[in-house]
Amino acid sequence: MEALQNLNHIDQLAMATRSGNPAAGNQLWSIMRRYCAGAARQARAMGVPREDAEQFIGLAVTIALHSWDPAQGHFAPWSYWKLRGELSVFRGRKEVDTVPLEDWDQGDPDASPVTEDVAVDWSPERVGAVMRGLPDDLAEWVHLRYGEELTIAAAAERLGMTARRGQRMEVRLETAVHGILGKTR
Numbered sequence: 230m231e232a233l234q235n236l237n238h239i240d241q242l243a244m245a246t247r248s249g250n251p252a253a254g255n256q257l258w259s260i261m262r263r264y265c266a267g268a269a270r271q272a273r274a275m276g277v278p279r280e281d282a283e284q285f286i287g288l289a290v291t292i293a294l295h296s297w298d299p300a301q302g303h304f305a306p307w308s309y310w311k312l313r314g315e316l317s318v319f320r321g322r323k324e325v326d327t328v329p330l331e332d333w334d335q336g337d338p339d340a341s342p343v344t345e346d347v348a349v350d351w352s353p354e355r356v357g358a359v360m361r362g363l364p365d366d367l368a369e370w371v372h373l374r375y376g377e378e379l380t381i382a383a384a385a386e387r388l389g390m391t392a393r394r395g396q397r398m399e400v401r402l403e404t405a406v407h408g409i410l411g412k413t414r
Contacts, residue, residue: 236304237303239257239260239261239264239303239304240299240303240304240305242254242257242260242304243293243297243304246294247294257290260305261286261290261308264305265286265289265290265309265312268286268309268312268313269282269285269286272285285312286312289308289309289311289312289314290308292311293307293311300392301381301382301393302396306396306400307396310381310396358409359406359409362405362409363402363405366398367398367401367402367405369388370384370388370398371402373387374399381395381398381399382395384398
């Protein structure tokens, strides 16, 4: 319940920022920096300098402010997925898996978050193993999102879901893939 209240508060700040309220904009920026910290750490793991990671958060929040439709879901997850999209340019052919970030999380901003090679092999065999490990509803979601290249809202509509439920499917998919990758190493 508290998480939903926090998301609603962020939505209100985003609306006020859109309306030109600079105080709301400052508060929104402060909250979104914390909300997107995990993706910023992932950017650091990919070799993106700390300042650039901050700029990516700012870019994602700015893009999200202009493209966010409250009917499509909450602002915070919308911004997070925009940030993930911006960071995807650094991925190339290799996917970043989990990275040990203990030093960085404990407050040393100059500590290197990468302590080992974190590339995941995306060979056809590996992709097949991941797809076989997905529940049917997530496999269908993958087909719609990446096979047919539908947006989250369009894929959700095709499956008779709300766009917000579609966003939850994206999160479920990421969690499931990470779980499967952990089992197939």
